[in-house]
Amino acid sequence: xxxxxxxxELDGLAVGQVVAEKDYHFSRDTLVRxxxxxxxxxxxxxxxxxxxxxxxxxxxxxxxxxxxxxVQPVVEAVGDPGRVTDYQVRFTRPVVVDPQxxxxxxxxxKVGAILAEESSARIDLVxxxxxxxxxxxxxxxxxxx
Amino acid sequence: xxxxxxxxGREFPPVPPYLVxxxxxxxxxxxxxxxxxxxxxxxxxxxxxxxxVVAPPTFAVVIQEATLAQLLADPDAGIDFSRVVHGDQRFSxxxxxxxxxxxxxTLRVSSVKSLGGNSMVxxxxxxxxxxxxxxxxxxxxxVVRGDE
Numbered sequence: 001x002x003x004x005x006x007x008x009e010l011d012g013l014a015v016g017q018v019v020a021e022k023d024y025h026f027s028r029d030t031l032v033r034x035x036x037x038x039x040x041x042x043x044x045x046x047x048x049x050x051x052x053x054x055x056x057x058x059x060x061x062x063x064x065x066x067x068x069x070x071v072q073p074v075v076e077a078v079g080d081p082g083r084v085t086d087y088q089v090r091f092t093r094p095v096v097v098d099p100q101x102x103x104x105x106x107x108x109x110k111v112g113a114i115l116a117e118e119s120s121a122r123i124d125l126v127x128x129x130x131x132x133x134x135x136x137x138x139x140x141x142x143x144x145x
Numbered sequence: 146x147x148x149x150x151x152x153x154g155r156e157f158p159p160v161p162p163y164l165v166x167x168x169x170x171x172x173x174x175x176x177x178x179x180x181x182x183x184x185x186x187x188x189x190x191x192x193x194x195x196x197x198v199v200a201p202p203t204f205a206v207v208i209q210e211a212t213l214a215q216l217l218a219d220p221d222a223g224i225d226f227s228r229v230v231h232g233d234q235r236f237s238x239x240x241x242x243x244x245x246x247x248x249x250x251t252l253r254v255s256s257v258k259s260l261g262g263n264s265m266v267x268x269x270x271x272x273x274x275x276x277x278x279x280x281x282x283x284x285x286x287x288v289v290r291g292d293e
Contacts, residue, residue, distance in 0.1 A: 024178060037169075037176035038207060054227075063231050068177030068203035075201070080193055081181050081241065084202045088235035088284075137233070 008077045010144040013111050013121055020073035020109040026061050026095070027102035034065040048099065061095040066105065066134060070127045074109050074140050083143045085120065090136035095129055105129055112139060119143055148257055148264035148289050149223045156253040157219075160211040162275075167244040169207075170198045177201050190243070197244035205236050209270045209283040212252035216268055222254075224266065224289055232265065232286040239279035247275045255284075262291035 112124035174184035
């Protein structure tokens with residue numbers, strides 16, 4: 001499911017309005033690619049035996065991978081990654097990535113606040129796996145025209 | 146091993162400058178499934194007013210990482226890495242990171258708190274460019290689980 005409104009503008013935005021919705025699929029390949037690109041080689045993100053030995057339910061996605069992907073629907077809606085001026089998340093639940101089936105991560109982005117005097121909006125992200133939220137207080141501040 | 150509360154307020158020396166490469170920006174963008182042409186195409190980035198390709202917002206973690214490694218390696222801090230869970234993360238930008246930037250990062254421990262046997266360490270990394278101008282502040286809260 002993809003729904004994009006490109007070239008988001010401050011005029012006409014309303015609190016609660018959904019500005020983007022997108023689903024992503026993470027496979028083990030996604031994790032290995034992120035490990036290489038980011039330099040985070042913690043083996044709990046690619047080795048089942050290590051994940052099991054520290055009591056995890058399976059290999060986990062890097063929290064920073066989930067954070068990095070979750071902002072993308074907002075970047076696409078705004079059209080310019082340089083307009084993200086602040087981005088924060090809380091890692092509330094691990095994302096387990098099945099070796100065969102991977103995992104689907106859903107992102108819904110809606111307007112949390114309009115900051116007209118700063119030509120900005122706060123976009124709140126709802127990031128879920130199988131209907132369960134995996135990030136808390138996921139907020140993106142974007143500069144809009 | 147327990148976290149030393151006296152590290153609150155401590156500032157570490159800056160880590161060696163990080164030169165942001167165009168291919169690294171592209172590689173990181175692919176890894177976070179970022180599709181904007183501004184990450185990949187220098188002409189598109191220039192047309193949008195940037196000197197070169199623009200890094201995805203969370204690319205700043207690559208710069209921040211060396212400073213967190215400094216904190217975790219400090220025996221005086223008393224942080225057992227095997228007990229660390231990433232609690233939350235924030236990036237506050239002065240401007241976006243673009244390829245060609247030479248960035249210097251400095252970590253300061255802004256707070257150490259105890260909560261139900263765990264420690265919460267908040268580390269604030271300030272990233273500046275070649276001219277000393279602020280680029281981004283990366284803030285991580287690390288939850289260090291107490292001895293069981």
